[in-house]
Amino acid sequence: MTCAAALDLLGPYVDDDLPTESRRRVEAHLLTCRDCAWEAQTLRLTRERLRDGIGEVVASDAFRARTLARLHADNAHLSPTADVPEPDPLQFRLPFKV
Amino acid sequence: MTPPRSGAYGGGGDSAYESRLIERFKSGDSRALETLFDRYADRTLGLAVRLTDTREDAEEVAQEAFLRAFRFAREMRGDTVTSFGAWLFSIVRSLAADRRRQLKLPALISLAAPELEAVAADAMDVGEEAARRAERADLLQALDALPEEYRAVLTLCDLEDVPHAEAAQVLGRSPAATKSLLYRARRALRDRLAERWKGVSEI
Numbered sequence: 001m002t003c004a005a006a007l008d009l010l011g012p013y014v015d016d017d018l019p020t021e022s023r024r025r026v027e028a029h030l031l032t033c034r035d036c037a038w039e040a041q042t043l044r045l046t047r048e049r050l051r052d053g054i055g056e057v058v059a060s061d062a063f064r065a066r067t068l069a070r071l072h073a074d075n076a077h078l079s080p081t082a083d084v085p086e087p088d089p090l091q092f093r094l095p096f097k098v
Numbered sequence: 099m100t101p102p103r104s105g106a107y108g109g110g111g112d113s114a115y116e117s118r119l120i121e122r123f124k125s126g127d128s129r130a131l132e133t134l135f136d137r138y139a140d141r142t143l144g145l146a147v148r149l150t151d152t153r154e155d156a157e158e159v160a161q162e163a164f165l166r167a168f169r170f171a172r173e174m175r176g177d178t179v180t181s182f183g184a185w186l187f188s189i190v191r192s193l194a195a196d197r198r199r200q201l202k203l204p205a206l207i208s209l210a211a212p213e214l215e216a217v218a219a220d221a222m223d224v225g226e227e228a229a230r231r232a233e234r235a236d237l238l239q240a241l242d243a244l245p246e247e248y249r250a251v252l253t254l255c256d257l258e259d260v261p262h263a264e265a266a267q268v269l270g271r272s273p274a275a276t277k278s279l280l281y282r283a284r285r286a287l288r289d290r291l292a293e294r295w296k297g298v299s300e301i
Contacts, residue, residue: 011281046288049237050256057144059160064139067161071131074165075172078128 001029006036014043116182120171134182135164141258142186148253149194149246159197163189183260184267191250191268240290248283255280 006029012018013026030037072078116137122130142163146156167186241249247269254265255276266276 011277011284014281014284015277017277042288042292043284046284046291047256049233049291050241050252050284050287051259056257057140057147059139059143063143063157063160064135067139067164068132068135070161071135071164071168072128075123075128075131075168077126077172078123078131079126 001025003029003033003036006030006033007039010036010040010043014040014047113181120174120182123168124172124174131168134168138164138183138186141183141260142190144258145187145190145250145253146194148241148249148257149191150197155194155197159190159193162193181264181267184264187254187260187264187268195246236291236294240287243290244283244286247279248286251276251280252283252287256284 006026009018009022009026013023018026026040030040116134119130119134123134139160143156143160146160146163147153150156150159163186166189167182170185171182241252244252251265251269254260254268255262260268262273262276262280265280266273269276269279271279
């Protein structure tokens with residue numbers, strides 16, 4: 001396999017998206033070619049860094065609350081959420097007279 | 099420990115579940131709206147952060163994208179429902195582009211301040227945490243300096259783990275063209291990072 005052919009396949013190779021036969025040919029080439037091996041290794045490392053949760057963004061509670069409030073206001077057809085039930089007045093009544 | 103992201107893709111059967119949520123939302127169930135919002139909040143904001151210059155812009159873009167996506171969903175007929183995520187991410191992309199045009203700014207390198215990038219902070223010793231933070235800053239800085247299309251495909255496919263087919267819808271490309279864009283984008287990112295990696299013995 002030539003370097004050009006190997007380089008063409010490194011994208012799917014790094015994603016484990018090659019048929020077995022092509023993967024084996026790429027691997028055989030990588031064992032004999034330092035440049036292509038470096039290319040494969042650094043691409044793999046780049047992919048891993050990205051997938052490591054390293055750039056993960058988490059929506060803050062404030063953003064969630066603000067956006068949900070706007071979404072509720074914008075969707076008047078929705079029935080009110082039953083998440084917070086009205087407190088049942090009976091629940092707090094003491095079983096005896098004070 | 100950070101809990102798993104609520105919006106993680108569940109694999110098979112996911113789109114059927116999502117269609118049901120959209121139907122329930124249309125018929126007035128506010129919990130369906132909340133569930134859909136929760137599934138996508140982190141990833142929508144994540145994409146917006148990568149495509150805009152400040153956290154404030156990103157939050158505005160993400161919020162507006164949710165408003166529009168739910169408006170679309172309300173007007174959609176049942177049988178034409180495609181992926182809610184693909185709509186949402188497409189809207190984020192177009193709003194972010196509009197904002198850039200309005201401001202007439204080129205892509206700025208946003209400094210990834212630690213407090214802006216809430217990151218899984220597992221129990222790690224301090225040295226490891228510091229190294230990780232530096233690594234993250236390098237990576238995000240390199241990512242933010244790439245062309246918009248590269249940032250979009252890397253954010254969707256690698257950072258957010260959106261399926262290729264859905265990323266392809268957002269990018270308006272075939273799945274095969276999306277993959278090849280992804281490979282080019284990774285290579286471009288690698289080139290930016292490579293300078294820093296030179297001489298590092300493990301590589």
